[in-house]
Amino acid sequence: MNFLFRQILLTLWLVLAAISPAFAFELIPISRVFAPAGSGSTQSYRIVNDKDEPIAVEISVVTRSMDLEGKESYTNAEDDFLIYPSQIILEGGQTQAVRVTWLGEPNPERELTYRLLAEQLPIEILQETEEKPEQRKGQIKVLLRYLGSIYIRPENVEPEVVLDRLQWQSTEDGKNELAITLHNQGTARAVLKNFALQLTVSGEKIELLPEQLKNISNEVILSGNKRRFTIPWSSGLPVGEIEGSFDF
Numbered sequence: 558m559n560f561l562f563r564q565i566l567l568t569l570w571l572v573l574a575a576i577s578p579a580f581a582f583e584l585i586p587i588s589r590v591f592a593p594a595g596s597g598s599t600q601s602y603r604i605v606n607d608k609d610e611p612i613a614v615e616i617s618v619v620t621r622s623m624d625l626e627g628k629e630s631y632t633n634a635e636d637d638f639l640i641y642p643s644q645i646i647l648e649g650g651q652t653q654a655v656r657v658t659w660l661g662e663p664n665p666e667r668e669l670t671y672r673l674l675a676e677q678l679p680i681e682i683l684q685e686t687e688e689k690p691e692q693r694k695g696q697i698k699v700l701l702r703y704l705g706s707i708y709i710r711p712e713n714v715e716p717e718v719v720l721d722r723l724q725w726q727s728t729e730d731g732k733n734e735l736a737i738t739l740h741n742q743g744t745a746r747a748v749l750k751n752f753a754l755q756l757t758v759s760g761e762k763i764e765l766l767p768e769q770l771k772n773i774s775n776e777v778i779l780s781g782n783k784r785r786f787t788i789p790w791s792s793g794l795p796v797g798e799i800e801g802s803f804d805f
Contacts, residue, residue: 581701582606582614582647584675588706594663602655602705604675609649613680616643616655618707621670625738625785627776634671637661646680659709667744667780668714673705710745714780717743721783723756723799725790733790737801741778749776752805754788759797774805 583605592598606612618638619631639658647653657673677700722738737754741747752774754765767774770788778784790796 581608582612582675582677584673584703584705586705587703588708589657589673590708590710591657591659593659593661593665593669593709593711598659600657602657602673604645604647604653604655606647606649606651611646611648611680613678614645614647615676615678616640616645616657617674617676618657619672619674621672621706621779623777623779623782623784625783627784629672631672631674637671657707661709665709665711668711668746669709670746670779671707671709673703673707675703675705677701708746714744716741716745716747716778716780718747718749718778718805720801720803723801725796725799726787732792733796735788735790735799736785737773737788738783738785739778739803740783741780744780746780747778747805749773749778749805752776752803754801754803756799756801758799759795761795763794 583603585603585605589600589602591600602616604614604616618634618640620634622630622632624630637660639656639660641656642653643655645653645655661669679698679700718739718741720737721740722736724736724738726734726736728734739749751767752770753767754770756763756765765788772788773786776784776786
C-alpha cells in the first residue's frame with residue numbers, strides 16, 4: 558500500500574470527498590510520542606463519532622518520508638505496530654479507545670516518524686469483512702481520512718539544522734527569488750518556529766523576520782532530511798554574492 562500526500566500545518570490532513578455532513582468522526586489526539594521500549598511504547602487514542610448515524614472506521618500505520626519540497630510519501634508499516642481494535646463500527650455518539658503498540662526496534666539511533674491513518678469507510682464494507690473477509694477486494698471509497706503523527710523517540714535525541722545552500726534563481730516571469738536549503742543533521746525532527754534569516758548580499762545586511770517567512774515558519778524537517786524553500790525577492794533589494802545565517 559503506497560500513498561502520496563501533501564504535508565500541511567499541525568501535522569493533520571483531512572480529505573472530504575463527496576461526503577455528507579452526517580458522516581464524520583474525530584481522532585484524538587492527532588499526535589503522539591512513543592518510547593521505543595517500556596510502558597511508553599503503548600499509547601491510546603480515541604475515535605469519536607459525533608453524529609447520530611453509525612460509522613465504520615479502519616486504523617492503520619504508515620511510514621512517513623519527506624522529500625526536498627516537503628511532499629510526503631508513505632508505505633505500509635503494519636509489521637511495526639499492533640493496533641487494537643483496527644476496525645470499528647461506532648454507533649451515533651459513541652467513543653472507542655484504540656491502543657497502539659510499537660513492535661519495532663527498541664533502541665533506534667534517531668527519532669522514527671510514522672503516520673496514524675484513520676479512514677471512515679462505508680459501513681457495509683466492515684460488516685461484509687466481518688462476515689466474509691475474503692470478499693473485501695478492489696478499491697474502496699474512503700469517506701473521511703485523518704493522518705495523525707507518531708514519533709518513536711529514544712532518549713537524548715536533538716535536532717541540528719544547518720544552512721546547506723543559498724541560491725539565486727528566476728521565476729517563470731523573470732523575477733528573482735532566493736532558494737534556501739536546510740539540512741537537519743540531528744537525531745530528532747526540527748520544527749522551524751519563528752524562523753528568521755540574516756543575510757549579507759553584496760555587502761549589504763538584510764534581515765528577514767518570521768512574518769516575512771510564513772512559508773518557512775512552523776515547517777518540519779525530519780531527522781536526516783533536507784528541505785528547500787523559496788523566498789520572493791523584492792526588485793529593490795540587491796542580488797549578488799550572498800552569505801547567511803538563521804535562527805528559530
